[in-house]
Amino acid sequence: MTDERGDAAAAAARRPELDRTAPPLPGRAVIRQRWSDFLFLHWRVPASEVAPMLPAGTRPDVFDGSAWVGLIPFVLSDHAFLPLPPVPGLGTFIEINVRTYSVDEQGNHGVVFRSLDAEQLPSVLAAQALFGLPYRWAQAGMRRDAARGTVEYRARRRSGQHPRTRILARPGATPVDTALSRFLTARWGFHERHLGRTIHARNTHEPWPLVEAELLALDDQLVAAAGFPGLAARKPDSVLATPLGHPGLITEFAAARTLPSGDAQRARRGRPVD
Secondary structure: OHHHHHHHHHHHHHHHOOOOOOOOOOEEEEEEEEEEOOOOEEEEEEHHHHHHHOOOEEEEOOOOOOEEEEEEEEEEEEEEEOOOOOOOOOOOEEEEEEEEEEEEOOOOOOEEEEEEEOOOEEEEHHHHHHHHEEEEEEEEEEEEEEEOOOEEEEEOOOOOOOOOOEEEEEEEEEEEEOHHHHHHOOOOOEEEEOOOOEEEEEHHHHOOOOEEEEEEEEEEHHHHHHOOOHHHHHOOEEEOOOOOOOOOOOEEEEEEOOOOOOOHHHHHHOOOEE
């Protein structure tokens, strides 16, 4: 019998490498945002750990035989519901998400968010209502130290057990563009379970300007609160960033589309429907 790692490796071998350039959106853009000051911390985990957490109709997307869990802080600004201008009062705020990666029967690669902590309560409520995303209201702050070349994020959730995080990293100057960096960042959409159905929402932006980064300090409870206890106590298997001082990327989202049901997928492949 082929073991789980062998199955995952075989699936990865059949999967084309993800493109760092986004494909066109399937329809008009409905949301526009600016993203900047990214840190990407990632850990390997067995695919069997994340499989029960994924929406119906998707499976773990794997690289080098493993699923991956990310802790991703960044700054979000200029949020707009198109064709309207940016929403007054939303301004600029910090988001920190814990996520893993998925692929569906149509071959759409995506992000599955386990949690998204954000400062702006209206944005939190809107994202929960529109997409079912697991946003949480949090206190958060970010500090750039140009002299030291560092970025520091801090956050504390306002609800539940009030999990917190502190992430201090130094983005480098060496560009990174590898099969792994593309797998972790060039997802171009997310999967979510919303109102009893699995949706896939696509996004587009310029290619990621990734650089290597050094993690200087990590004191995190968000990863454990998202269902991965003990993981953040381990050194990340990948640490990437966008360059210090980069103006960020303009990102646009298309409207979410519903994935076909399991019965519809089996019928398309010519398999019997139970």
